[in-house]
Amino acid sequence: MSARSRHSLKDVARAADVSVATVSRYLNGQLELPAATRDRIDEAVRRLDYRPNPHARRLSLGRSDTLALIIPDIANPFFARLAAAMEQAAAARGVMVTLHATMNRAERELAALDLASRNHVDGLVFVTNHMPPPEVAALINSFPRAVILDEDVRGAVAPRLMCDNEMGGVLAGRALYRAGHRRVAYIGGREDLFSTSARLAGLKRGMEGIAPARSYVHDHAAASGRELAQRFLQDGGEATALFVGSDELLVGVLDVFRERGVRVPDDHSIISFDNVRSLHLFDPAITAVEQPVDSLGRRAVELLLEGDWDAPGFRQTLELLPVTLVERASVRAPANNNKSVRPHNQQREKQ
Numbered sequence: 075m076s077a078r079s080r081h082s083l084k085d086v087a088r089a090a091d092v093s094v095a096t097v098s099r100y101l102n103g104q105l106e107l108p109a110a111t112r113d114r115i116d117e118a119v120r121r122l123d124y125r126p127n128p129h130a131r132r133l134s135l136g137r138s139d140t141l142a143l144i145i146p147d148i149a150n151p152f153f154a155r156l157a158a159a160m161e162q163a164a165a166a167r168g169v170m171v172t173l174h175a176t177m178n179r180a181e182r183e184l185a186a187l188d189l190a191s192r193n194h195v196d197g198l199v200f201v202t203n204h205m206p207p208p209e210v211a212a213l214i215n216s217f218p219r220a221v222i223l224d225e226d227v228r229g230a231v232a233p234r235l236m237c238d239n240e241m242g243g244v245l246a247g248r249a250l251y252r253a254g255h256r257r258v259a260y261i262g263g264r265e266d267l268f269s270t271s272a273r274l275a276g277l278k279r280g281m282e283g284i285a286p287a288r289s290y291v292h293d294h295a296a297a298s299g300r301e302l303a304q305r306f307l308q309d310g311g312e313a314t315a316l317f318v319g320s321d322e323l324l325v326g327v328l329d330v331f332r333e334r335g336v337r338v339p340d341d342h343s344i345i346s347f348d349n350v351r352s353l354h355l356f357d358p359a360i361t362a363v364e365q366p367v368d369s370l371g372r373r374a375v376e377l378l379l380e381g382d383w384d385a386p387g388f389r390q391t392l393e394l395l396p397v398t399l400v401e402r403a404s405v406r407a408p409a410n411n412n413k414s415v416r417p418h419n420q421q422r423e424k425q
Contacts, residue, residue, distance in 0.1 A: 081122040089118035140170045141378060142190035145201045146178040150294075150322060151350040152367060153201065156223075159371025160199065167379055169196065178204045178293070187213040197378030199223050200230075203294050205266045219383055221374050226268035233381070233391040235374055239272035240279075242363040245399040246317045246345045247280020249361065254407040255315040255343060257287040261302045261327060262319025262347075263294045270319065273347065277317055287313045294319065299326020307334060314408035315343040321351040324360065343405040359402035366395045 087094045092111060099105035100115055107115075118124070143160055145153040161171045172195065174186035183206055190198055191213070198220040202210075211229030214220050220232040250258050258281060263270050270291060278285050290305055292298035299318070303326060306316070318324045324346040331338060338344050338358060346353060349362035373395065382388055 081124050083124075085122055086115065086118045086124050089122060090114040138194045138196055139168065140172055140193065140195050141197045141199065141375065142172050142174065142186075142193070142195040143199045143201075144174045144176060144183065144186045144190070146176055146203045148173065148175045152321070152348055152365070155350055155367045156201070156371045159368040160375055163372040163375035167375070169375075169379065176202070178202065180207050180210060183210050184213060191216060197221070199374045199378070200227065200232075201225065202227065203263065203267070205264075219378050219381075221377050223370060223374055224269075231389050233377055233389060233393070235370060235377065235393050236268070236395070237365045237370065237397050238394040239269045239397075240276035241394075242347055242365075242397040243273040243276020243278075243317070244280040245276075245397065246273075246347070246363055247277040249280075249345060249399060249401065249405055250315045250317070250343065251281050251284075253315075253343065253405050256281075256284060257313045258284075258315045258317055259306055259313035260286045260289045260291075260317050260319070261299065261306065261323055262289070262291055262317075263323075265289075265291045273317075273319060286317075294322050296322050296326040296329070299323035300330050301326070303327040303330035307336070311336075311342065313342070315345070315405070318344060318346045321346055321348040321353065321362070324353075325351070328356070339404050339406045340409060343408075345399075345405060349400055353400075354402060356404075358404050360404045361402045362400050364398050364400050366397065369395050 083094055083097055087097045090097065092115065096105065097115055100107055100112070141160070141164055143157055145157065147153055148157070157171070157173055164171045172190070172193070174189070176182040176186055183202065187210065196219065198214070198217045200214055200220060201223050202225055206227060208229055211227050214227065214230045214232060221235055222230055222232050223235045226234060247258070258277065260274060260277060262273060274286060274289065288306070288309065290302040292302055299322065302323070307330070316327065318327055324344070328338070336342065344360060346360050346362040349364035350367060353360040353362050373393065
């Protein structure tokens with residue numbers, strides 16, 4: 075057994091010639107002591123290489139100085155960037171973030187929530203890409219502080235923090251409508267997701283009331299993008315443009331288009347949603363609705379640690395962060411309408 079594991083709070087108190095309670099309260103920042111007494115305790119801690127028991131510390135302080143982030147997939151650039159933004163914001167406040175990846179499986183979501191609860195985290199950020207069962211919402215509701223981010227969880231009583239999905243649809247629809255497109259297909263996440271309905275509603279608004287010609291929905295994954303693109307082409311691909319609900323889906327769509335010799339934007343214009351991948355390096359560079367991922371991560375930490383959790387109605391808060399359209403080379407007038415529609419003037423990518 076190492077020396078570190080042998081020494082206890084009692085050993086520190088004995089070496090500093092003070093009581094155990096005095097050492098405990100001093101180390102927890104709950105007691106002011108004369109300089110000489112502080113020096114003796116600090117010296118004893120250094121000499122004995124004492125490390126407080128984290129579980130005991132949580133109990134004594136009523137906090138853990140940790141936040142839990144539960145996400146579907148750490149390999150997805152959106153979630154990786156979100157985690158990095160949260161970690162940076164938490165570090166500035168002296169707090170750590172524990173990360174749990176669920177692979178969008180309900181049993182893993184429940185296990186991650188249970189673990190975070192047993193670790194007495196100071197706050198929870200929960201992200202999912204599917205509609206979880208009621209048991210997930212019930213566990214979320216057991217946390218004193220929890221934020222639902224990116225997608226809704228029915229039955230959860232917690233502040234919601236999302237990007238403005240509907241405005242993202244509006245921006246995409248306006249850009250395509252201006253370019254002359256009147257038949258636009260949507261490829262996105264499952265139809266029971268909050269983001270899917272909001273983006274479709276926004277797309278219709280942006281297209282001056284013209285509903286999407288077709289909608290193809292599945293998981294936000296490259297494999298799903300491949301499957302949905304194949305269905306789109308099998309159905310005739312009569313739409314002149316595609317609005318794709320995530321960069322992950324976009325990767326699969328473009329993979330199929332490359333295999334089939336479908337050219338962007340000559341055959342179909344494309345706008346993606348996320349802009350977390352290096353879409354400016356694609357050939358052609360892809361126009362995208364950009365989510366404020368860094369702002370979402372920072373704001374989640376602010377809500378957890380600085381929100382007015384005692385205020386009536388705070389847990390019913392819905393915050394929508396603004397999105398922007400980054401215009402690149404993947405949108406132009408429909409191929410069969412080049413003479414009658416003014417070409418879309420591509421703008422330099424917003425910095």
